[in-house]
Amino acid sequence: xxxxxxxxGPFGQSQSLYEIRNEWKRGRGLIEDVKKLIKLETRENxxxxxxxxxxxxxxxxxxxxxxxxxxxxxxxxxxxxxxxxWFNNNVFSWTPQIQGPLEIQTGFSQKYIHLDELPTDGTxxxxxxxxxxxxxxxxxxxxxxxxxxxxNLAEVLHAEAEHLASKGVGRIQYDEPAIVVKESxxxxxxxxxxxxxxxxxxxxxxxxxxxxxxxxxxxxxxxxPSLLHLSVDCIGIDCTETSINDIMKxxxxxxxxxxxxxxxxxxSLESPREIAEKIREIVKRTDPEEIFLTPNTGTEYRxxxxxxNKLEILSETKRILNE
Amino acid sequence: MSKLFxxxxxxxxxxxxxxxxxxxxxxxxxxxxxxxxxxxxxVGVDYGETVQILEKAQAGISLEEKSLLADFNALLYLRLQExxxxxxxxxxxxxxxxxxxxxxxxxxxxxxxxxxxxSRGPDSWRMAVCVDEPRxxxxxxxxxxxxxxxxxxxxxxxxxxxxxxxPYMIAVMSDNRYYTDLLKSKHENDPSKLRYEAKREFVxxxxxxxxxxxxxxxxxxxxxxxxxxxxxxxxxxxxxxxxVDGVNEVVKGIEGVKFSLHICxxxxxxxxxxxxxxxxxxxxxxxxxxxxHFSLELANADNYESDLAxxxxxxxxxxxxxxxxxxxxTLEKQQRWEIETTxxxxxxxxxxxxxxxxxxxxYVAPDCGLRQLNLERCIQLYEIVNxxxxxxxxx
Numbered sequence: 001x002x003x004x005x006x007x008x009g010p011f012g013q014s015q016s017l018y019e020i021r022n023e024w025k026r027g028r029g030l031i032e033d034v035k036k037l038i039k040l041e042t043r044e045n046x047x048x049x050x051x052x053x054x055x056x057x058x059x060x061x062x063x064x065x066x067x068x069x070x071x072x073x074x075x076x077x078x079x080x081x082x083x084x085x086w087f088n089n090n091v092f093s094w095t096p097q098i099q100g101p102l103e104i105q106t107g108f109s110q111k112y113i114h115l116d117e118l119p120t121d122g123t124x125x126x127x128x129x130x131x132x133x134x135x136x137x138x139x140x141x142x143x144x145x146x147x148x149x150x151x152n153l154a155e156v157l158h159a160e161a162e163h164l165a166s167k168g169v170g171r172i173q174y175d176e177p178a179i180v181v182k183e184s185x186x187x188x189x190x191x192x193x194x195x196x197x198x199x200x201x202x203x204x205x206x207x208x209x210x211x212x213x214x215x216x217x218x219x220x221x222x223x224x225p226s227l228l229h230l231s232v233d234c235i236g237i238d239c240t241e242t243s244i245n246d247i248m249k250x251x252x253x254x255x256x257x258x259x260x261x262x263x264x265x266x267x268s269l270e271s272p273r274e275i276a277e278k279i280r281e282i283v284k285r286t287d288p289e290e291i292f293l294t295p296n297t298g299t300e301y302r303x304x305x306x307x308x309n310k311l312e313i314l315s316e317t318k319r320i321l322n323e
Numbered sequence: 324m325s326k327l328f329x330x331x332x333x334x335x336x337x338x339x340x341x342x343x344x345x346x347x348x349x350x351x352x353x354x355x356x357x358x359x360x361x362x363x364x365x366v367g368v369d370y371g372e373t374v375q376i377l378e379k380a381q382a383g384i385s386l387e388e389k390s391l392l393a394d395f396n397a398l399l400y401l402r403l404q405e406x407x408x409x410x411x412x413x414x415x416x417x418x419x420x421x422x423x424x425x426x427x428x429x430x431x432x433x434x435x436x437x438x439x440x441x442s443r444g445p446d447s448w449r450m451a452v453c454v455d456e457p458r459x460x461x462x463x464x465x466x467x468x469x470x471x472x473x474x475x476x477x478x479x480x481x482x483x484x485x486x487x488x489x490p491y492m493i494a495v496m497s498d499n500r501y502y503t504d505l506l507k508s509k510h511e512n513d514p515s516k517l518r519y520e521a522k523r524e525f526v527x528x529x530x531x532x533x534x535x536x537x538x539x540x541x542x543x544x545x546x547x548x549x550x551x552x553x554x555x556x557x558x559x560x561x562x563x564x565x566x567v568d569g570v571n572e573v574v575k576g577i578e579g580v581k582f583s584l585h586i587c588x589x590x591x592x593x594x595x596x597x598x599x600x601x602x603x604x605x606x607x608x609x610x611x612x613x614x615x616h617f618s619l620e621l622a623n624a625d626n627y628e629s630d631l632a633x634x635x636x637x638x639x640x641x642x643x644x645x646x647x648x649x650x651x652x653t654l655e656k657q658q659r660w661e662i663e664t665t666x667x668x669x670x671x672x673x674x675x676x677x678x679x680x681x682x683x684x685x686y687v688a689p690d691c692g693l694r695q696l697n698l699e700r701c702i703q704l705y706e707i708v709n710x711x712x713x714x715x716x717x718x
Binding site: 012013014015018021022025026027028065080082083084085088089090091092095136137138139178181182184185187219240241242243245265266267268300301302303304305306 | 337340343436437438439440441442443444446447448450452495496498500503504512513514515555557558559560561562588590591592594595596623624653654655695697
């Protein structure tokens with residue numbers, strides 16, 4: 001089986017981008033210059049992804065500060081709330097304040113990414129929040145209950161996913177850290193799994209595009225059976241939090257499997273040969289429909305050079321397994 | 324009778340733009356020089372020599388002149404805080420490049436990453452990678468803390484509160500490669516346990532080898548109040564015992580000194596049954612008895628009642644003074660031109676007092692350090708904090 005690969009989150013920013021942003025923040029530079037550099041660096045990053053032979057190409061998200069930003073700043077009925085740490089990272093996110101029910105409004109993610117720089121051959125991938133994570137990390141009002149809320153949020157996300165697919169995007173990744181973090185914290189209930197399932201039933205199938213549910217920052221092991229039943233093409237698992245043995249307990253014959261075996265949150269460099277060995281073993285035992293190698297999450301947590309190092313590991317592992 | 328609702332600043336101010344440009348040998352404009360003059364005049368700081376340096380900055384300035392500019396900046400901020408009415412003051416961290424990097428660059432066993440890491444919007448920090456047991460570099464303590472403390476002590480007319488990084492904060496802002504590798508074989512099949520144990524070892528080493536020596540040094544020179552900065556205390560919901568152990572390791576055996584913890588942006592959406600500052604409990608009941616004060620971000624969320632309820636709930640077991648954050652210091656508020664009024668500050672103080680049910684426990688402060696804002700806004704916020712506290716005192 002051929003190993004696929006892609007990046008699945010924001011890429012580390014360059015020092016030049018930091019400097020120009022900082023000058024703008026301090027009133028010593030212009031926002032137009034920041035935007036210009038973001039555009040140039042996005043183009044260069046996309047070139048690097050293509051050169052690395054990745055199967056899906058993402059916007060590196062240099063223009064997005066946090067996952068919910070496009071939705072919070074653009075969709076009517078949503079506003080930007082207090083800042084919060086993004087899970088256990090020294091990185092911030094802002095809590096969406098949702099006054100539902102939201103009306104369908106498409107195109108909200110386009111202002112923040114560079115669709116025009118992404119390939120048009122169906123290999124472009126765009127990342128959206130999963131409806132469950134959005135629900136759990138937002139302050140939500142205006143719904144009768146959580147099921148009603150997630151139904152509406154998933155409809156909004158689904159419309160956006162369909163819109164992106166109509167623009168040529170070939171894969172939509174829904175980011176789903178909350179469900180596995182709850183599992184790791186011991187606070188996950190059947191209601192949570194039901195809500196996730198309800199949300200993915202609505203937004204997990206997109207015409208003309210594949211879909212992934214990318215779980216990270218927590219242990220997916222105990223809930224893999226539930227993940228396998230979700231309406232989504234691909235399940236992404238953070239292998240720095242989930243034991244390989246737990247992953248290998250299951251068959252994935254009707255699902256694609258994205259293995260986050262490259263640790264984005266560590267500067268230690270993995271051996272491509274060792275990763276390749278693990279993948280061979282996993283494929284042998286689990287029989288997935290397709291297999292992808294990814295970092296466990298975006299590489300933004302350790303910077304640009306680090307991101308490039310991890311991209312090289314991904315590329316080299318693919319080469320070893322596919323040659 | 325001691326003053327009701329004493330005020331203090333939390334830590335940092337942005338460096339003077341004129342100083343930043345001068346140290347880069349860039350031209351300092353007349354506007355910037357005049358702003359320095361007017362500020363200095365306003366708070367009674369002599370500016371003659373400073374202006375001479377600023378005027379010739381483009382041609383290059385010496386190390387000694389850079390040092391004079393740092394002294395000027397520190398004195399200006401000290402006087403600014405005093406003149407605006409703060410009861411406890413410091414120098415706006417005018418000599419520190421940035422709170423984390425100021426320490427991380429002086430630690431053996433740390434290597435810096437090639438680029439800054441983005442933390443929020445346009446904000447970034449220069450992460451270090453821990454590759455060996457962290458220890459303070461030889462002879463680094465003067466530059467790290469003593470020079471600035473001695474300067475403040477010499478010039479301050481009010482009580483001094485010294486901000487020092489907490490070991491847990493340094494740990495979560497660093498890449499803990501050394502201890503993770505060290506313990507990997509022991510916890511190979513339990514990634515969560517590995518992260519916990521590696522972080523614990525890292526935090527305790529930082530406490531012993533990097534933070535405690537600074538605390539001991541300033542205490543020896545007469546410091547009476549030390550604030551340990553630990554913004555990310557609730558970052559890892561399950562790691563609170565490490566936070567407490569780190570603080571206690573720093574404080575252990577140091578008597579006659581008041582310790583406070585500055586914490587901000589707690590996990591208000593925690594995915595567990597507890598959230599916000601509730602996550603600190605019951606762990607913080609085990610803090611060393613000399614840690615009796617929390618400086619808290621509260622204005623950004625503006626949920627004083629729910630945020631502070633837990634301190635009232637546990638008051639029969641342990642009472643803490645609370646430095647109530649009454650103004651939102653985020654860049655977004657500045658960009659939207661939004662700012663609190665003195666009446667809002669007064670109301671927030673009253674809400675906090677009502678929730679804590681003991682006015683003697685209430686101090687008043689901004690939510691956090693102000694270094695990401697422009698100086699004009701910082702001065703406005705300082706004024707609003709102190710006027711709001713005065714309004715609250717009048718009832």
